[in-house]
Amino acid sequence: MKSAVETLNPTRVRLTVEVPFEELKDSLDAAYKKINQQVTVKGFRKGKIPARIIDQRFGRGAVLEEAVNDALPKFYTEAVNEGELNVLGQPDVDIKELKDGELLSFTAEVDVRPEIEIPDYSGIAVTVDAIEVSDEDIDKSVEQLRDRFASTNPVERAAADGDVVTIDLEAKVDGEVLPDGVAEGVQYTIGSGELLDGIDEAVIGLEAGGEATFTSELKGGAAEGKSAEVTVKVSQVAARELPALDDEFAQLASEFDTLEELKADSRKRLETSKQYDQATQAQERVLDALLELAEVPIPEKLLAEEINTRKHNLEHHQLGQMGLDLAKYLEIQGKTEEEFDAETKEQAEKGIRTQFILDELVNKEKLNVNQEELTEHLMRRAQSSGMSPDQFAQAVVEGGQVPMLVGEVARGKALAVVVEAATVTDTNGEVVDLEDEEADEITEAAAETVEAVTAADAEAPAVEAAAEPAKDDAAEAAKDEAKDDVKDAAKDEKAGA
Numbered sequence: 001m002k003s004a005v006e007t008l009n010p011t012r013v014r015l016t017v018e019v020p021f022e023e024l025k026d027s028l029d030a031a032y033k034k035i036n037q038q039v040t041v042k043g044f045r046k047g048k049i050p051a052r053i054i055d056q057r058f059g060r061g062a063v064l065e066e067a068v069n070d071a072l073p074k075f076y077t078e079a080v081n082e083g084e085l086n087v088l089g090q091p092d093v094d095i096k097e098l099k100d101g102e103l104l105s106f107t108a109e110v111d112v113r114p115e116i117e118i119p120d121y122s123g124i125a126v127t128v129d130a131i132e133v134s135d136e137d138i139d140k141s142v143e144q145l146r147d148r149f150a151s152t153n154p155v156e157r158a159a160a161d162g163d164v165v166t167i168d169l170e171a172k173v174d175g176e177v178l179p180d181g182v183a184e185g186v187q188y189t190i191g192s193g194e195l196l197d198g199i200d201e202a203v204i205g206l207e208a209g210g211e212a213t214f215t216s217e218l219k220g221g222a223a224e225g226k227s228a229e230v231t232v233k234v235s236q237v238a239a240r241e242l243p244a245l246d247d248e249f250a251q252l253a254s255e256f257d258t259l260e261e262l263k264a265d266s267r268k269r270l271e272t273s274k275q276y277d278q279a280t281q282a283q284e285r286v287l288d289a290l291l292e293l294a295e296v297p298i299p300e301k302l303l304a305e306e307i308n309t310r311k312h313n314l315e316h317h318q319l320g321q322m323g324l325d326l327a328k329y330l331e332i333q334g335k336t337e338e339e340f341d342a343e344t345k346e347q348a349e350k351g352i353r354t355q356f357i358l359d360e361l362v363n364k365e366k367l368n369v370n371q372e373e374l375t376e377h378l379m380r381r382a383q384s385s386g387m388s389p390d391q392f393a394q395a396v397v398e399g400g401q402v403p404m405l406v407g408e409v410a411r412g413k414a415l416a417v418v419v420e421a422a423t424v425t426d427t428n429g430e431v432v433d434l435e436d437e438e439a440d441e442i443t444e445a446a447a448e449t450v451e452a453v454t455a456a457d458a459e460a461p462a463v464e465a466a467a468e469p470a471k472d473d474a475a476e477a478a479k480d481e482a483k484d485d486v487k488d489a490a491k492d493e494k495a496g497a
Contacts, residue, residue, distance in 0.1 A: 003079035010114045011299040015079045015091075019104040023075075024067055031066035060100060068095070068104060076108055086113040088302055111299035116360045119293035122421045126285040128278050130426035133270045141266045145253050146245065152238040158205050159237045161191045165203055166236040171218065171228040180221045181228070185235070196230060206234045220323055276445065279434055282424045283415055283449040287354065290418055296353040306348040351454040358411040358450060365417055369409045377409045377447055411454075412447025419446065 001023060006014040041049050072093070080087055091110035098104055152164050159165050165188055171181030190200055196216040206212060211233035218228050243249045250262040315326050324332075330340055361367075382392035396402055424432040 001075060001078060003082050005083040010297040012109060012111050013085065015083065015108040017075055017079045017106055019075055021102050021104065024071055024104060027067040027071035028063065030070055031063045034066060035063065064098065064100065068098065087111065088113060088299060111301055113356065114297045116294065116296055116357055118361055118364055121290055121293065121418050124286055124289045124422040126282060126289060126422060127425055127427060128281045128285065128432060130428045130430065131271060131274045131278055133267055133274065137270055138263050138266050141270060142263060146242050146249065149253055150240045150242050152240050155237055155239045157237065158207050159190060159203050159234060161204060162240060164189050164238045164240060165234050167203065168233045168235065170231045173223050173226050173228050178221065178223055199232060202232050203234060208234055208236050210234050278432065279445055280449055282432065282434060283419055283446050286419045286422045287415060287449065290357065291350065291353055294357050296356050298349060298352050302352060303348060306352060307344055310344050310348055354450060354453045355411065358414040361414040361417065362410045365414065367410055367413045369406050373409050374406060376444055377405060380444060408447050408451055411450045412444065415446040415450055
């Protein structure tokens with residue numbers, strides 16, 4: 001077999017492959033054997049029909065088609081390996097020549113990973129928010145904790161903002177009570193915004209036994225989006241009482257003996273949280289700076305697949321879980337479809353460019369992922385997915401997604417290398433030393449940053465699936481692509497004969 005590679009552009013090549021006919025012998029034998037098992041000819045036992053009889057009865061073209069379709073994946077894979085190509089996705093195959101007894105010639109156009117020159121990133125400098133925890137931040141944190149320990153006590157007075165009311169609801173559309181429009185004994189905190197628009201104004205001022213009617217747009221159910229006449233009846237009004245801010249509260253709500261110790265712990269926790277946010281911000285801004293320095297071409301086909309994947313995941317996973325469609329989502333966001341498409345394309349381009357350049361950096365720096373790093377990443381992914389680590393690990397293995405997780409960690413390590421070389425200062429002009437963080441925490445945080453940029457959310461992005469050489473799948477696709485070409489070539493060969 002002879003093969004040649006022609007570069008069409010930085011992300012696409014054309015393979016030209018010529019195969020001597022004798023290399024098709026095994027596939028021809030297999031084709032005759034397969035056809036033997038599928039057909040019946042009077043006078044011959046099944047599976048014992050001579051090749052010349054099959055040629056006479058069913059045509060040599062049918063045998064050639066079966067043989068070439070069987071052999072094509074192998075020849076394509078050999079050509080890819082010979083050319084040392086890192087292919088992306090499936091090839092477009094065209095049979096150029098099929099001469100019985102002489103030659104098989106075909107071309108295969110396929111996307112490849114572009115060659116990327118890693119820029120000098122040592123001069124990258126970014127500015128991040130300073131870590132500042134004010135007394136107001138501490139007070140807000142303690143108030144949130146205090147709110148969790150609030151108690152409610154029934155009162156005999158009109159409902160006011162912040163009270164907890166027990167209510168019955170009945171919704172009508174066009175004068176008819178909806179099948180799912182009745183609810184009883186619902187507890188609602190006035191001002192929380194957790195129910196229908198307009199309900200706060202309706203219940204404020206009502207005592208137990210009082211009722212009111214208001215109009216609101218339904219947020220769910222069979223009549224979602226329609227304007228309904230809602231009757232609300234209050235059966236109980238309860239006041240929320242917050243515990244006193246003293247040492248007794250600190251002992252109730254925490255492991256500390258005094259309120260001052262509780263506040264000190266809150267300050268420490270907020271500083272740790274802001275420090276993590278600062279590190280994430282640094283990673284995001286360093287990544288943006290790296291992408292600005294690098295020239296990273298993107299395969300058009302891969303970009304189109306990534307855009308479609310992101311749209312599909314948004315519409316059928318995220319929005320579906322929230323009971324929204326794309327039109328309603330865009331209305332809420334105040335965006336046009338054109339603006340949404342432009343943003344999705346921009347995000348997809350950034351995700352692909354990020355993956356390409358960090359993968360190149362992984363190879364250049366010879367970064368490896370150890371078992372401990374992979375396990376830590378798997379644990380975090382399991383937690384965010386709502387699955388147990390064992391369940392998530394099983395799903396990852398069964399879905400063949402282990403290489404994807406390894407890639408996420410490796411890219412995180414690559415980004416951490418760039419961040420370490422960059423100069424990071426805060427808005428106060430102070431140099432931020434991210435090396436104070438634990439190395440594994442930095443790597444995991446960087447992996448999260450990369451994942452947020454490259455992932456298409458609910459499912460792995462198209463680039464993830466295509467980034468692996470995936471030569472077997474591509475070869476099978478080549479077989480499917482070539483079927484019609486083989487038929488035509490076989491017919492032409494028969495006519496020429």
